[in-house]
Amino acid sequence: MSASASARAVRRSFAPKLHCWRPSHHRLRRTTCQNNTTDAVQRTASLLGRDTTNSAATNTGNMPLQINQDLMLYRARGLRTTWMKSKNKTSVKAMKVFNACMEQYQEALACDPTDARAYVGLGQLLMRAGRLDDARLVYEEGNLSCGGDNAYLWQALAVLEERSGRYREARECFDAATVADKTHAAAWHGWGMLEQRQGNIKRARDLFFRGVRTIEEQVQQQRNDAEGGNSKNGTAAAAAANDDDDGDDETGNGDEEENHKTDTKHVDYLYQSLAVMAIRAERFDEAREWFSRGTDTTYSQTGPKNSAMWEGWARMERDLGNYARARELYQLGLRASPRSRYLWLGWALLERKVKNFERSRTLFARGVAVSSDSVLLQAWGCLEAEDMHDIPRARELFERAIEANPKSLSSWQAYGRMEWRSGNVECARDLFQRGIWANPDAKGSCHIFQAWGVLERYEGNISLARELFKCAIRIDPRSKQTWDAWWKLEEDQGNYLRAQELRSLCSQSQVAEDSTTLDFSPSVLVDGDSSSTAIGGFIKRWMQSVEL
Template identity: 25%
Template sequence: MDGADSLFAFLSSHVAQAAAARQEGSAPEDQQQQEQQPQDGQPPPPPQQQARPSRTAAQLQHHIRRLKRSGRLAAALRLSYEGMDEHPRMRCFVASAASLEAKLGRREAALALLDEGLARWPGNVALLLPLGRTRAALGDRAGAREAFRAALAAEPDNAYILHAWGMVEAAAGDVAAARSLFRSAVKAEPDMAATYTAWARMEATARWGPAGEEAARRVFDEGHRADPSHVPLLHAWATFELNHDKQSAARRLLERALELDPHHVPSWMALGQLEWRQGNAGRAREVFELGLALGGRGAGMQVSLLSALAELELRMKNVKRARDLFERLRQFAPQHVPALLSAAQMEHRAGNAARAARLYDEVQAAVEQQGVVRGSEGTAAVILRPRRRPRAAAVGAEAQAEDGTRAASAPAEPSEAAPAAAAAAAAPAGPPGAVVPVLHARAQAALRDGDVEAAERWLASVEALEPGNGYLCHTRGLLCQREGQVEAAEDWFRRGLRCRGSRDGALLCFEGLAELLAFKGLKDEARAVWRAGMAAVQPLTSRYLRQAALFEKKERNWAAAAALFSDAVRRDPQDYRSWLQWAVFERRQRNFEAAERCFQQGTAVAPGYPYLWYAYATMLIALKRLPEARAVLQTATRNCPRSAPLWMEWALMEAAAGDVEAARRLFTRGSEVPPTYQHAPLYQAWADFERQQGDEAAAQRLALQAEELSQAPGRGRRAYGSRMQPAAGTTTA
């Protein structure tokens, strides 16, 4: 039994044990429920008043931490607000609510909480820490540094503050400052494994090649020696090794992580992705199912695993499997916003316009009417502003705290409990901006359908809510450019440069403006805009670096283009489009070994992306490396069986090699793809082949099929699938 099989056996055994334990634990409860049922002929017992038991602050904090770990952020937020009401002198609940609001994307609500908290408790470190994080998330790095500096003035050796500040500097690209802060954090807390993880990730992206890899491994190793049982560090290390194609090392680390904590969802996901990358789709699905079997009922583990598996199936164009997974996910979280959006976009790409429209309606209603936001687990995340207490009450509470009663709290007065419940019930369902990603996604769906009028209506709705939204400005700019309104397009892009709500939205506008200026022939101005985006927005996306590389490539600045492609894949090793573009660039430079390395990395990351396989195979064919090309095409068609161009390229290769029967068999296989994946050039190539073989009747029949396909709307053009534009609120590589 090899390592993979032994790990799989261990995990299967643990799942069986967990299932048995759950079954045994449920028997007494069932029996108790049966005992509570009234006997025949006896009246049911009178209903008892259900008063909420008094909860200590420690109990509430413990419950909030459990909810956070399970991914139930909306529930944790609700409990944090309850803690603020029940224990008004405990600052931890204000800090918890603010942090959760920020995680749910409602940073203005977080700032309101923190401002009120710091007005009551000036200089409090527990509040300054989330304030720094929230300001950084809003792009206010100067404000974030100010908050962290004030916190460190109070507690100079607080490792959590040093860690958070280091994260901000790393995101801003200041490697030296971040390294110094991370080093200070682990000096203050030697077993601070989360800091080692962030530090190692930064080192891996700060330098390309062996130097960066070894620096990251040294940090990971130091962190592991400080805390050998820290599962998130093991997972992060495994992900790092997986991204650098060290699959055996990644498997060993994941094996250790899951032995220590079989309930660690990210490790299950990474193990499933490892199997998927190695071409073991069946085993990958089994890994995800084992992870699902370990989870209890609720939205945490199931939603994460089902979402990850659905996205993998979509990457492989397995729409039916992905649809089934989205339906399963909705059993746990019927209003999970990211899943509903992904499902809607999937159905739209598959041509199911009515089903997509229903899903868009559902997600829009969930956000607008019930307060569900993208970061929540599919349940309402109610905004409840902290109630301003009378000054006398605040003074009395502070005096009581000074008397040594800080940790305890008297039960809330009945007169206060009712207003709190009423405030929660009356609170608005959600912030107006929460629906913006949904409205923008609908606009893009309409644009893909060619319905500009409908797209304009959805964009107008976005503009009414967030006039400076970067995604809105980018889409408006592209629309104007498409209609020949170049000056209007430039105005929209420049407006989006000032977007502060989304890093990615701002970068899209820098990208759009640079490409527009290049189109106008203003190459120096375009390059200045690319560089301005790199200076203004951090961290950069791999997409932005890739597009900048393509600009330099067009300008024949080969060294600059290669460096930018390298930066793009260093930022995101999973960005298969960057691997493809870099490979094509190296191939045109006749650096075939470098191109092949890029093709291999890209196909390992995205085995269901046919463009990579096609470009890789055609390069090998051009180099007369036919056995290797044949092996690549075999793997490619196994991973992308509906890609007619791959079958066509393979058939043409065999035809050129003189294997007539193999060519005819491969043409036939390519013609058997589903209707929406039919490819007119395949039939034309097949017709030419049969004409060369002397079968004119077959050639004419096939040429007619090619002509019919090329004239049919929407047919013969979808061999690879459509390219989607980025939706507001999402990160596109």
Template identity: 35%
Template sequence: SALDRSLEKFAKKLPIFEPGRGEEGDENGEVIEKPLKINLDLALYKAKILTRNFQFDDAENILQQCIYYWPEDGRPYVALGKVLRKQSRITEARAVYEKGSQATQGENPYIWQCWAVLESDLGNTRKARELFDAATVADKKHIAAWHGWAVLELKQGNIKKARNLLGKGIKYCGGNEYVYQTLALLEAKANRYEQASYLFRQATRCNPKSCASWLAWAQLEMQQENNQAACYLFEKAVQASPKNRFAWHVWGLFEANLGNIDKARKILKIGHLVNPRDPVLLQSLALLEYRHSTANASRILFKRASELDPRHQPVWIAWGWMEWKEGNISTARELYQKALSINSTTESAARCLQAWGVLEQKVGNLSAARRLFRSSLNINSQSYVTWMTWASLEEDQGNSVRAEEIRNLYFQQRTEVVDDASWVNGFLDIIDPALDSIKRLLNLEQDPFGKTPDSSEVKDTDEGSSPSSEVKDARYKSGFDLDSFIKEKFSLDPNKLDDQMETSLLSIAKSKEQRTAFRPRQRYK
């Protein structure tokens, strides 16, 4: 916002540590100069801005000075730990958290909680439990600790323990959007739709600006094909967070799947104009144009998306899929190879290898197809689609025995999930309450308007209860005007979105040309 920008400029001009404004005795009894406490707030704000701009060294220097002047304050330790984690300096981050917990005499729950998350992400479950416990002892009203600990226990299969922790979180902290959101997603996975709707409603009442809650609730209604309710909830999501790229993206995919192509195209274009540096929105728009316009229009969008982020694998994979469908086999191979050259160990790489395997199967290169399927499964051995596609290949070749062996291999190696009967009555599984989790739920990085090329799909057809009357009634009372909304919030002219898109795409192309022109020349011996 304009206020944030002005504050940022103001913070840059101010001296961070103004000496001589306060005095304090050191451990030797000597008087030392110490800045006033307001300098700490300014320093933390500037460090936040520097971190956001990836100026990690400058941020680290400021935070180290904060710790020197105010060792009893926990905020610099938390901020410095995050800066170090962003750089994958795990050992140093752990040392900062340990130093901070000692300096604050173990009374700062934020340091314990951040340290617990670090250990949890590293797989050090026992240590993470101890740290979450220390956070709740330091402050039993620290909701992030209760929630993070519950998520950890759920991932470990300790269902009763997790339920108890979530209950304590509500007991000590009252209503909280993250706890309600987590419980709602769990209820939805257990097919308890009325309970899930109630919990989502509670989450949005706790924080009407929680875009993640509105989106997750909309996804619940989508699963039950309650399209009017879902549309209303998407409107609430973009109103809650107008610039949120996930909100515009998922809403656009929703409308496209309903067959509302013009509306989907409009929503995705708005999403891109609001988030001009996001390649995923352009990727989905490219797929939409391919299915409902021309391949050339799609190519332009794929090219611009790849220029925005050349290391975003799904763009190259989707582009390769389109070229394959157009019969440009060699081009498709090159694009798949480009995706794999970025990183050959990710989930996206597994999907790329599977899609490439299907391509080679269709053109008759069966040995290559088998190698690609095997490579894909080496990355993700849990992929039902890849196993069954490979089995189908063998069956088509008359190798029915081999096909049955492959199916048996899938069932033998898949991860077994044992349900706790007491949990089925309340919760079933854990999905983190974050936008990235909603992204995973909806598989936004895959082809959003159709199946993975020539692959099998398993679709859940659970019967759900009808949406609550509250959502239905609210939908008819919505009165949401998208055109007026984007005019007011973004100064976008709804009648000139195509012109604005063209200007944006030209800007991306020029930026790419400038980066290429100023690239240092390599020196050859």
């Protein structure tokens, strides 16, 4: 079965689920969908509260120049970025930018209703605004207008469904994306990460493997075709000179092949995910091989510039005690991405680990000079407070970190711990409270509750400490630090039975699929699916049935 036939079969299977997929539309194609694009634009405009009665959407025969469409989308992306960077996205100024961005995307859809980029951009804008249902309708209308063969639209819809908690629908959309374009690395990676977050480690590994193998095979085939084409250039040129009648057909086929050329710029995320899984399984040689392939231009266009790839590799070597190799990798990564905050951070932490504090301080300063980020400032503040014992300097750095990112929970926690250890208990309590208020819905607030609970324990407020530990566990039931702090508190109070119960609950919360027996070697790119029992909902059900 061809890819197009498979895509049609997938779309027909969605008919009961997506309201826009009807049996009468399953034969739509980009070149034959102009009878329906006007209706799709009108429905999208109605959804957004826009009037397109007199717009270019009613005249799909007059398509704009490609450069004009690109410019409209470029301006729309710029407005979307400006709105996303606004601290208060509901302010009058921010809403003006938001509305201008909506109008720009609507104008792009009016000019070319079959441009999937406009639907994806508009859907992402609505998702950022929390309008998930509206974004879902935009993606579905985009699939209808574009014929259902655009992998980017399916992948964007899959991400939306996952964020909405509709995991079955998300898997179906990821599957449709890989059918529409089997070399779409983002779809393979997104699907694998979904399975990994659901606890299906074997399934995630298989998806990463299938994505890598499919893309590598396609790239190798294109290289072989290119080498064969170069060897026949003289013969092809002579045939083209003597046969003008077939020239148009050959040009069209050539354009189609160029449009379907494999794009390897995102495949490095697949290599990185496989390397991280190998590290967790303590298969470090296999992880090195995946990192090496991910940073090689032979396999990936953007891998050598992927700072996360270099940082992950260097951190693995650092944790294994290979400090010289780790320094070399940090240097290579910074040559490719000199503004990467994580590379500067990782290198500085390496020097701090080996007690080279002055070198660590220098690296922090250089990193902050090129990227004044709260992560770097917070880690630098911890260095000054804990190793250099320069409390005023640390306090200044923590203030700068919070100013750079008021929702940085790690900065609030580190700042509060420093003040507590310096004897400023009331100031520490105030910082913990402000940190929780700054981002109460974040999972990271568990660490603030845990640190606050430890403070109250040593200050003698046992009942309050228990309540704070309970809040931390409700936010993150897998926080081992919180469990350990809680059962130690109960032991100190002589509640040995309760402490044993908490240790048992901690062990249950840490249950995860054993990945140490899985093979992550690049030489084993197996086909087929692996199944495992998902445990993602276990802790949630336990929290609902057990009273702490």
